[in-house]
Amino acid sequence: MDTVHFVIDKPQRWDSSFDPEMSEGAVNRLLGIRPFSEMDVTKFSKRTPLRGILKNDTRIRRFKNGEIIVRAGDYGSSAYLVLSGHARVVLNPGLPASMLGRRKSQRKGLFEIVAQLWTNPRDPEVRTQAELVQDTGVKARSSTKGAGVFLQDVPRILDEHKTAMMSAGDFFGEIAALSRTTRTATIFAVGNETELLEIRWQGLRDLLRFDDHLRHHIDRIYRERTLATHLREIPIFKKLNDEQLKRVIEQTQFGTYGDYDWSGDYKRLAKEGRHTPEKETIIAQEGDYPNGVVLIRSGFARLSQKFGHGHRTLNYLGAGCEFGLREIAHNWRQRTDAVPFQQTLRVIGYTHVIVVPTPVMEEVVLPTVPEGDLPALFTPGELAETEISDTTRKLDAGAKIGPELMEFLTENRYFNGTSSMVIDLERCTRCDDCVRACATTNEGNPRFLRHGQISGRIMVANSCMHCADPVCLIGCPTGAIHRGQVGGEVLVNQATCIGCSICSNNCPYEAIRMVEIREEDGAFMVDKDMKPIVKATKCDKCSDQIGGPACERSCPHGALKRMDMNNLDAFARWLHR
């Protein structure tokens, strides 16, 4: 007799639980604790019940005294709920970089630069004692249970820095997790009994979707703490007084589009030989009524315009860019002659946006903007598509670098690079001077491959691009991979890197290599189990060298350039040099 199986349609993301060891007992315990005990389970969908979320998207973590839970400046994809014990948040000014398991930017002095003539080791990947010594204020430890960074002198920190206590029931880290922005403060455990519930962002997103209370709570925090600061930085909102800003903040909507884990998705597609997912979600569509100004807070969006029967990419917009302001400002001044959105905005991978609705713009914001600061009106010629305005021309990077190159950069997500290595193949003699220079400057091994995707005469080499959205930073257990304080470059602190490969697996551009390191006499370093010590290595933009990137300086033919792909004007100038 056939047995009938009831197959539960398990959502894909639960194929791999956040913590496979999360027990039913632990879930039952969580269901009895606020805020979960107050949630209405009937409001959750059948595919993602509250119990399922707690079982698959959360894990319980215990922290020891002084252990850092989140670090200011890190990217994280989880939020935390204090279950028991205490944690302290360090208020402004935060802890110095050396206390967070990072290195202060250390540019070599002239003597050290010259001394490299005789101090550079003969063997590759040699690490000196000085490089591996951890800063005295902090210690990175790894064990079978995971790795962590510990503050060494908690009483002194409490003495010297302003901190605030967090106790059972307090929630933190949700804004950075949802908006993919950096953590704004460092939080560390106090006492050895700190127990936290870590909720990965997918779970957090669903909790917000089905629980009004939590959504309102986070909504309020976001508006109070983040929106005000963010809006104040945008020129058009600068003239608002506190009362007006409050009104704008109340009416502002925000949303996250696309997949937070776009990099994993992109990596998969790239392996299959495709780059663009079939469908890119539309945020705002050409021809539609402009219902609000879209401000991009993180991630990227594609700006396109109808062209013949298809769409032509004009540019891509990243954090800090706006969409729709010109249309709304035009309609506000020319009420009888309203125009719809003139372009389409689509999500590439992942985008977090803020939308200021048109009525608020018209009633509160635009009246405060001096006439001269408003965007130009659309001319009849522009609307009839017989002429192109300066504003559109400026925006239309596709016209400057060519549509194929534009598509190539967009499809491969190269706009993410603030310092991408581009090579002009019509000038590159394939001499490898750049590779040798990189190896000589960096422990005997080049930090990039002079190979990569090609479009026409342009190659984007496999080198760290020092991304605007550095996904390699997500999940580093010790914070060893971090942004430098001066140039924003992404660096690995060799002292606190525990060789776990999380960053290397996360990087969608294959820019991080794990290497076995050596002692100064050339012997491989091993741990107490005689296993080789492995460290993450990548291009550090030669941030410790006075002259800047050695690869670029050493190219005899000016074929190699480090370029900010968010500045396509500079790229176009270099192309047509």
Next chain:
Amino acid sequence: MKGFVRRRLLWVGLLVAATVSVVSVFPVWAGATTRAAYLTGWLLFGLMVLLTGYNWFKKIPYLPLGRSELWLQFHIYAGLFTGVLFFLHVGGRWPTGWFELGLTILYAIVMASGVLGIFISRGWPKRLTARSGEVPFERIPVIRRELRERAEALALSTVPEAKSATVAEFYLRRVHDFFGGPRHFFSHLFEIRLPLNALQNDFTDLKRFLNERERQVAEQLVALVRQKDSLDYQHALQLTLRLWLFIHIPITYSLMLWAIAHIVLVYGFSAGAR
């Protein structure tokens, strides 16, 4: 005006200005002193030391000594300027004696290889890019081996599948050697497609004797032959782009040694020693 054109005009202008100055001042020197050749000789030697220094500069990229691109421009135009100095130094006459002849020949080789280097460095990257199939030089042997293995497996597959050895025999006779290593080096350098066309024509002739399955295999083999030909093209051009330096640099060092010996001899056997 584009940046590269502007730069070239600037350097050419400097070269012309330096040449005109030296050529017009030289007769005055020559008239005023009997030792004008010493002056041009030392100028020439000093410049040659600087030019040789470019090779050392490349070995210490961490020192903030400026961009290699600028150094190369200096290297090229100063190198050309040594031609003017050399001419003035030897007084426009053919060298006498084996020592001077040796020095002149070495100088000529360095100069000629340098000019060839400029020529191919400027022109050949465009050829490589236009032909596509970009590949790092050190990966070429690996890719070539993969192609050969695929071609051999394909050719052999027809024996059991089509129950005929025609393709396999043709492969052994005509194609096997082609996949064995880099081929048609000079044809590629001079953009001559004859060897590839001949091989493709032989495939076309062969197809008359093949059944459907064998024809499919032959088509796939032709595709592999084209890939291998592209690889050989990359190999030939990339190798030459590297090889000219293997002439230019060692001969430069020989020239320097010879020039030092020349200076010692001149000072040893002339009044200039005092």
